Amino acid sequence: MTPTTPALDTFVSSVGTIVRHEHDPVMIVKQIEPLLGDVLRDASAIPPQFKRPDPNRYSQYLLHRARDEAFSVVSVVWSPNQSAPIHDHGTWGVVGVLENEETETRYRRLDDGSVAEYAKLEAVGTFVLREGQTSVILPPHEIHRVENRSDRVSISIHVYGADIGSLTRHVYDPDTRHVRSFVSGYNVPEEAPGP
């Protein structure tokens, strides 16, 4: 089940309007960023079961998926020192930090993509995204590694231009230059305790 809260409902409805009227990804993410900022400032926006860390690996919970899969909204929860390998998204995205901070390293692809399962990457920069801040993902400049280098749980809210959990995406090994396909899926939130 995906949650409904006033802040999330307002956000989802606004994003739905944007993606139906705007087709340029640059304009889409530009319009979504301030709206996501509003969600990040609302402490009641995301129910607790969608903010729960897993000690073994980072969690990705589905908050909303448009009926036509034109966009999806997820929460990503990182325990201390958890990270995501270098990956791509295959669609536009907007990321905002709800709690604590995330460290992101962006990569540039140096090869032309003509060799199957091969990519030569170069790191272009590492920056820290802090609570309340947003960042955008715009293919083809969208390959990154994300880490929680802190000693506290970090939570971010992401919006993507597809059902991100069912998209075939790629993980990159910068040393061997090997590229592997993956489908992330979603974590299932534990049921909230009854009244």
Ligand code: FE
């Ligand atoms: Fe990512």
